[in-house]
Amino acid sequence: MSATSGPIISIDKELCTGCKRCTEVCPVNAIEGKKGEPQTVVADRCVVCGQCVQVCSAFASIFDEGVAPREAKLAERGLLPTVREPLFAAYNRGDAARVKDGLADAGLFTMVQCAPAVRVSIAEEFGLPLGSLTPGKMAAALRRLGFDRVYDTNFTADLTIMEEGSELIKRVTEGGALPMFTSCCPAWVKYLEQTYPELIPHLSSCKSPQQMAGALFKTYGAKVDGVDPATVLSVSVMPCTCKKFESERPEMQDSGFRDVDVVLTTRELGYLIKDAGIDFAGLPEEAFDKPLGVYTGAGNIFGVTGGVMEAALRTGYELITKEPVPKLEMNFVRGGEGVRKATVKVGKLSLKVAVASGLANVAPLLEQIRSGEADFHFLEVMTCPVGCVSGGGQAKVLLPTDRTVAYETRTAATYSHDEHLPLRKSHDNPEVKKLYKDFLGEPLGHESHHLLHTEYVPSNQGYPVPGPGRRRVPAPARRQEKVAPMLRVTPLIHRDAAACIGCRLCEVACQARDLRRPTVGCLEEPVVPRLRADRRGAAVELAFCAHCEEPACLPACPEGALVRRDGTVSVDAAKCRGCPHCLAACPFGTIRIAPNASARKCDLCLTRPGGPACVEACPENALARVEPGRDRKEKNLAAALALLAPGTGRQAAQAASRPAAGNADDRTHKQAGEL
Amino acid sequence: MNTSLNTFVVADPKKCIGCKVCEVACSTVHATPEPRTVGAMASPVLPRLYLVRVPEVTMPVQCRHCEDAPCANVCPVAAITQKNDAIVVDEAVCMGCKTCMMACPFGAIDLVPVYKNGQAVMQNLQEAQGQGLAVKEKLVASKCDMCFSRDKGPACVENCPAKALEVMSLKKEKRKRNLSSAMNLLESVKQFME
Numbered sequence: 109m110s111a112t113s114g115p116i117i118s119i120d121k122e123l124c125t126g127c128k129r130c131t132e133v134c135p136v137n138a139i140e141g142k143k144g145e146p147q148t149v150v151a152d153r154c155v156v157c158g159q160c161v162q163v164c165s166a167f168a169s170i171f172d173e174g175v176a177p178r179e180a181k182l183a184e185r186g187l188l189p190t191v192r193e194p195l196f197a198a199y200n201r202g203d204a205a206r207v208k209d210g211l212a213d214a215g216l217f218t219m220v221q222c223a224p225a226v227r228v229s230i231a232e233e234f235g236l237p238l239g240s241l242t243p244g245k246m247a248a249a250l251r252r253l254g255f256d257r258v259y260d261t262n263f264t265a266d267l268t269i270m271e272e273g274s275e276l277i278k279r280v281t282e283g284g285a286l287p288m289f290t291s292c293c294p295a296w297v298k299y300l301e302q303t304y305p306e307l308i309p310h311l312s313s314c315k316s317p318q319q320m321a322g323a324l325f326k327t328y329g330a331k332v333d334g335v336d337p338a339t340v341l342s343v344s345v346m347p348c349t350c351k352k353f354e355s356e357r358p359e360m361q362d363s364g365f366r367d368v369d370v371v372l373t374t375r376e377l378g379y380l381i382k383d384a385g386i387d388f389a390g391l392p393e394e395a396f397d398k399p400l401g402v403y404t405g406a407g408n409i410f411g412v413t414g415g416v417m418e419a420a421l422r423t424g425y426e427l428i429t430k431e432p433v434p435k436l437e438m439n440f441v442r443g444g445e446g447v448r449k450a451t452v453k454v455g456k457l458s459l460k461v462a463v464a465s466g467l468a469n470v471a472p473l474l475e476q477i478r479s480g481e482a483d484f485h486f487l488e489v490m491t492c493p494v495g496c497v498s499g500g501g502q503a504k505v506l507l508p509t510d511r512t513v514a515y516e517t518r519t520a521a522t523y524s525h526d527e528h529l530p531l532r533k534s535h536d537n538p539e540v541k542k543l544y545k546d547f548l549g550e551p552l553g554h555e556s557h558h559l560l561h562t563e564y565v566p567s568n569q570g571y572p573v574p575g576p577g578r579r580r581v582p583a584p585a586r587r588q589e590k591v592a593p594m595l596r597v598t599p600l601i602h603r604d605a606a607a608c609i610g611c612r613l614c615e616v617a618c619q620a621r622d623l624r625r626p627t628v629g630c631l632e633e634p635v636v637p638r639l640r641a642d643r644r645g646a647a648v649e650l651a652f653c654a655h656c657e658e659p660a661c662l663p664a665c666p667e668g669a670l671v672r673r674d675g676t677v678s679v680d681a682a683k684c685r686g687c688p689h690c691l692a693a694c695p696f697g698t699i700r701i702a703p704n705a706s707a708r709k710c711d712l713c714l715t716r717p718g719g720p721a722c723v724e725a726c727p728e729n730a731l732a733r734v735e736p737g738r739d740r741k742e743k744n745l746a747a748a749l750a751l752l753a754p755g756t757g758r759q760a761a762q763a764a765s766r767p768a769a770g771n772a773d774d775r776t777h778k779q780a781g782e783l
Numbered sequence: 784m785n786t787s788l789n790t791f792v793v794a795d796p797k798k799c800i801g802c803k804v805c806e807v808a809c810s811t812v813h814a815t816p817e818p819r820t821v822g823a824m825a826s827p828v829l830p831r832l833y834l835v836r837v838p839e840v841t842m843p844v845q846c847r848h849c850e851d852a853p854c855a856n857v858c859p860v861a862a863i864t865q866k867n868d869a870i871v872v873d874e875a876v877c878m879g880c881k882t883c884m885m886a887c888p889f890g891a892i893d894l895v896p897v898y899k900n901g902q903a904v905m906q907n908l909q910e911a912q913g914q915g916l917a918v919k920e921k922l923v924a925s926k927c928d929m930c931f932s933r934d935k936g937p938a939c940v941e942n943c944p945a946k947a948l949e950v951m952s953l954k955k956e957k958r959k960r961n962l963s964s965a966m967n968l969l970e971s972v973k974q975f976m977e
Contacts, residue, residue, distance in 0.1 A: 125836055127802035129944060144801065144841065165804040170827045171893065192901075193821050194828045233822030378822045503820035506811045508804060508942050510819055597894045597922065602885055657879025657894060657922035662908050672910040672919065695859035696880075736884045736894070741833070743890030744844040748835040751842070752796050 116156050116201050116352050117500075121146040122175050123166050123197035130160035130198055135467035135491065136299060146197075153302070155295040155467070157491045158349030158373075158500015164198035171737060190383045200349040200501065204376045208383070210341040210369075211254040217335045218343065219257040220250050221321045221400070224265065224411035225347035225496035226374045228521040229514075232503040233378035234388040238510065239517025241525055244393025247401075249381050250345075251394060257329065260396045261344065262403030264317040264324065265410040265419070267543070268292060269534035271560055272314045272416075273424045274551040276486055280457070285309040287462070287477065287487045290416050292316040294354035295491035297564065299467055304474050305566035310487075313561040317410065318344050318351055319360055321400065322367030323559040328547050329400055342369045345377045347411070347499035350491070362559050373501025402539040405436075405526030412522050413465035413495035414441035414448065417488040421452055421461070423535045429455040436532055442523075444515070445493045447473065449484065460484035467491040494519060598675040599712065599735045601639070601652040601720060607730035610648030612641050617725030621716065622708075636702040638710045639722060653677065653698045653710035661709075664693035669707070674714055681706040788953045789848035789868050790929065792832070792937050796842040798947035805843050805939035805948060806830035812930060812938040815899065825901030831927045832939060833890065842947070843939070846870065846891035846927035854883035854892055854926070862924070869929040877923040884924065895925040 119130070119139070124146040131139045131147070138154040141147035149160070168175060181195055182188070186202035210216050230249075231240035250258045276288050291297055291312045300307060315323070322344070326337040344351065354360070355368035372380070381388055396402070406422055409415030418438045425433040440450040445466040452459045462484045464470040470489050476482040492498045497518035505514045526532060534540065548555045615637035622638075623631065640651040659677045662670045669683035670690060684706035691699050691707070699709045712733065713720040723731045794805075810828040811818060818824045832845035852870045855863040862876035863883060872883075874897065884892045897904040897920075909916040929950075930937045940948045 125801040125803060125834070125841075127800040129800070129802050144836070165802050165807050167803060167807060167828045169806075170829075170895075171833075192825050194824060196821070232820045235816060235818065235823045238819050375822055503822055505820055506818060506824070507808055507938070508944055514819075597881060597884075600881060600885070654880035654882055657881070657919075658877075658906055658908065660878055672908070695878075734885065736881045740884060740887075740890035740893050743888060744833050744835050745837060747844045747889040747891075748796065748837075748840045748842050751793070752840045 114201060115149065115151055116349055117149050117154055117158060117161065118199060118201070119147050119149055119160070119164075120181070120195075120197045120199065123168055123195070125166045125197075127166065129163050129165070133159040133163045135159070136303075155298045155491060156350035156353045156500075157295040157467070158200055159492065160198040161196075161200050161349065161500050162498075162502070162504055164196045166197040168195045171741075173738075188379050188383050191379050192382075196504075200373065201352065202376055202379070203352070203370050204372060204379050204383075206370045207343055207372060207380060210343070213341075215339060216341040217257075217330075217333065217339050218255045218341045219259055219325045219329055219400075220255045220343045220345065221259045221261045221264075221318065221325075222246060222250070222345045223261045223318065223347055223351075223496060224408045224415075224522065225499060225502065225518065226345050226377065227525070228411070228497060228518040229347065229374050229502045230377060231388065232514075233375065234381075236389060237517070238505070238514045239519075239521045241521040242388075243525070244395070245388060245391040246377075247396050248391040248394040249377075249386055249388055252386050252391070253380055253384055255343070257333070257397050257400070259321065259325070259329070259400040260403050260407075261317045261321055261346075262407035262410070263400050263537070263539065264320040265292075265407035266404055266534035266537040266540050267320055267560070268314055268317050268410075268416075269406060269419050269423050270540060270544075270551045271320075271556060272312050273420050273427065273534075275312055275314065276420065277424065277428065278552065280459075280485055287482060287484050288312055290486075290488045292410065292416060293350075293490050293496075294348070295350040296467065296470075296489045298350065298353065299470075299491070300474075301564055301566055304478070307474060307477060308564045308566065310477070311564055313563065315360075315560055315562050316351075316354060317407075318346065318371075319354065319367055319562070320560045322355065322360070323363045324400060324543075326363035326365050326367065327559060328543065331547075332399060337363065337365060340365075342367065343372065344368050344370075345372045345374065347374050347496045347502045348492075349373060349500040351501070359562060362562075374499075374503055375501060378503070399539040399542065402537060403529075404534055404537050405529040405532035406534040407537070408529065409522055409526050411496045412442075412519050413445075413490045414438075414443060414463045414488065415495065415522070417441045417461055417463050417486070419534055420486070421454075421459075422533045424459075425452075425454050426533065427535065428457065433533075437523075437527075441488075445469070459486065461486045461488075463488045465490050465495060466493050497522060596675065597736050598655040598657065599733050600654050601710065601712070601722065602732050602734040602739075603650050603652070604730045604732070607728045608648070608650065609728055609730075610641075610643075611727065612648060613725050613727060614639060614650070614722035614731060615641055617721040618710075621713065621721040633702065636700050636705075636708055638698075638700070638708050640696075640698050640700070651696050651698050653694075654696060655710075655712070660693040660695065661690040661699060664689040676712045676714060677709070678711040678714070679707050679709055787868070789850065789865075789870070790950050790952050791848045792845050792927065792929070792940055792948055793847075793951045794842040794844075795947045795949070796840050798945045799842040800945045800947070801834060801836050801841040802944060803834050804942050804944055805832055806834060808938040808942040809927075812933060826896070826898035826903070829895045829898075829925065831891075831925055833893075844889055844891065845939075846887075847889060848927075848929070853886040853888070854924075857882045857886040867929070867931045869931055870926070871928045871931075872924045872926055874923045874925075879922045879924070881924075892924050892926045894922045897921045897923055 126144040136153050136155050138150045139147050185199050188204050227243040227246050231242040247258050289311045322342050325342045326340050330337040352371040355371045360367050406419035418441050422433050441463050447469050448463045494515045498515050505511050618637040619635045642649050655677050667683045669680045701707050718724050720733050809830045832843045834843045848870045862873045904921045905918045906921050910919040
């Protein structure tokens with residue numbers, strides 16, 4: 109199965125309002141556009157971290173006109189048609205449909221891995237509290253979706269520690285580029301390649317845990333299950349949008365196949381679970397599969413800033429000193445966004461480490477290294493604010509005031525999971541030991557080097573820049589035709605009371621429409637129009653049917669003669685027996701019953717080519733067929749302009765807004781219908 | 784007699800960046816159960832204030848909670864009333880006649896579908912569609928209620944990243960302006976004396 113190309117992060121020009129909040133969170137200034145106008149992602153500068161996707165609040169409104177229909181947007185974004193959540197301007201390409209197809213293909217053996225941060229966020233998509241820890245339910249859900257093997261990225265996080273720890277010890281003792289940089293964050297790697305190519309030798313040659321797992325799935329994993337690696341569909345679930353980019357890098361096929369076929373974000377896993385109708389909250393706690401689903405607490409804390417460092421120190425200390433580490437919780441590397449430095453005594457060695465969280469914070473450190481002023485050995489970098497728990501693919505928090513709460517609870521849940529696991533040091537993972545014994549040999553050995561390590565090149569020397577390419581679903585034609593808003597509120601006839609002169613021509617026109625007689629002399633019946641005019645002193649008050657969204661007249665009819673048709677409330681004359689129930693129910697008194705005839709009420713002249721006859725007949729243009737939603741928007745605009753410039757705006761507001769449909773008296777002025 | 788004026792939320796067009804966070808926040812806190820993440824939302828965003836975005840101005844418009852509210856005056860079923868210093872709609876009573884929508888000079892009311900537990904509430908009444916009948920979703924008038932059931936006050940104000948929204952209390956505002964104009968007068972008198 110080939111990888112999908114095309115931009116991973118996009119901004120929908122129809123939805124973007126140009127508020128530029130995305131540019132504030134973009135660590136590489138990759139979003140361009142004028143204030144108030146739709147923004148564009150510059151693909152070769154973008155590190156695909158997805159923070160813009162997380163922060164974007166410009167949603168597709170059900171009130172908006174002229175916007176492509178939701179179905180078209182879902183298809184364009186690669187989202188399942190069953191996705192019900194609101195859509196926002198900044199989005200990442202979705203790949204859940206490819207996984208759904210793969211799961212339905214009996215010829216494929218499906219293996220899935222889940223990153224540590226997914227288990228503290230996926231439950232949020234099902235209404236559970238922010239930061240709920242649900243590894244067992246997640247494993248159960250993946251099994252219900254039909255995955256043949258439910259494995260865990262935490263396993264390869266443990267493996268990463270064995271390889272990366274050994275690599276660090278080697279560089280410190282035997283020489284090599286120092287400080288060594290962690291390489292598990294793909295956005296950080298992409299940033300370094302494109303911005304500081306001369307520092308690439310500092311990167312650990314270890315692949316990320318996702319890519320290590322992918323390479324093992326189609327080699328060791330296929331061997332364990334006795335399946336042909338060519339039939340293995342390797343899927344990962346990540347808190348990250350850049351993992352899609354990482355999995356598509358051309359060199360990531362050391363297993364002889366594409367190591368990771370499809371990457372889903374936490375949110376996309378949510379779509380799949382909902383699509384399958386699985387009740388996530390009601391699932392039992394289940395375990396991950398052996399052997400590639402066994403993990404320690406050290407592997408799990410990869411999901412938070414400082415976690416890789418802490419896991420590496422737990423193992424490094426014991427491997428070097430051969431003594432148990434005095435305290436597992438290393439609070440000096442824990443924390444939030446920013447840079448933390450510490451010196452750790454490991455036997456005779458004073459190991460100086462640094463942790464940077466939030467890509468914007470790393471540049472000063474890299475400048476120090478470039479100028480030879482850096483004095484530390486090991487640098488952990490995470491692009492997202494507090495590590496992967498705040499990743500671009502995580503559940504998107506609705507309220508800005510909840511964002512910090514989400515970061516804190518997810519971080520706390522990650523550490524709590526570590527604290528309660530029986531094994532908390534990567535080198536204690538029994539399946540990692542077994543993997544070395546049966547398959548890999550030793551850390552940094554030949555087989556490890558082949559499957560688990562990689563080489564980096566400056567981005568202008570090799571990696572394809574994501575650009576337009578094959579899409580699963582062709583983008584539908586847009587903008588050619590104006591698309592109506594999703595919500596349609598029934599139009600009604602509105603009178604401008606100030607303009608009305610009380611001539612009652614509207615009533616005559618309404619009646620003439622029904623009777624089709626050219627002159628007054630032809631009329632043999634009394635005039636019973638479908639709108640109601642009443643003399644009130646010097647003025648004439650008019651009342652029109654409001655075509656209520658939940659009309660009181662409709663259920664009142666014992667014959668079922670009142671129907672809603674094409675947005676109106678109309679009378680089916682064949683069924684009506686002329687009883688007064690609808691009259692009594694209508695609070696406006698706009699239904700009338702002619703002698704020996706059926707009930708009459710406004711039907712907006714649905715079948716009349718020229719539209720409502722009353723509107724056409726009014727000599728003062730006092731009547732209009734109004735779409736309330738559009739009217740609302742015009743008044744919103746007038747109100748905003750009025751506040752902006754009180755002098756001129758008041759006139760503008762008066763011109764734009766019509767007087768109220770009636771006054772307080774209208775409501776009490778309801779009479780029993782004429783029978 | 785209570786002579787205090789209703790408070791209301793108003794936006795500063797000089798500060799507003801048009802991000803629609805206010806609309807999202809409004810919709811979020813009025814949903815039941817209140818979702819925390821986008822994925823937990825099964826309904827569209829149903830705001831009670833509306834962003835106006837034209838070259839001249841960018842700002843949300845919302846209810847002013849008028850002292851003699853035209854929406855309440857025209858409602859034929861008395862679904863709109865004054866409650867807790869705010870003009871509020873009783874959704875259970877509203878029948879969707881849209882008269883309030885037409886009466887409001889600010890366009891602060893719209894009709895929206897009702898969602899309960901992620902499902903659109905349908906009416907018992909049906910709608911003719913082609914030859915048959917189809918169920919129709921319930922639509923009710925929806926407007927700002929000043930988040931009166933929320934301890935922290937209006938969610939739009941709390942969540943605005945540009946701090947462009949504020950709860951306007953005109954009595955306080957009047958005193959503030961009285962004071963500032965008195966100080967201005969004092970200043971000009973001083974300058975004149977010099």
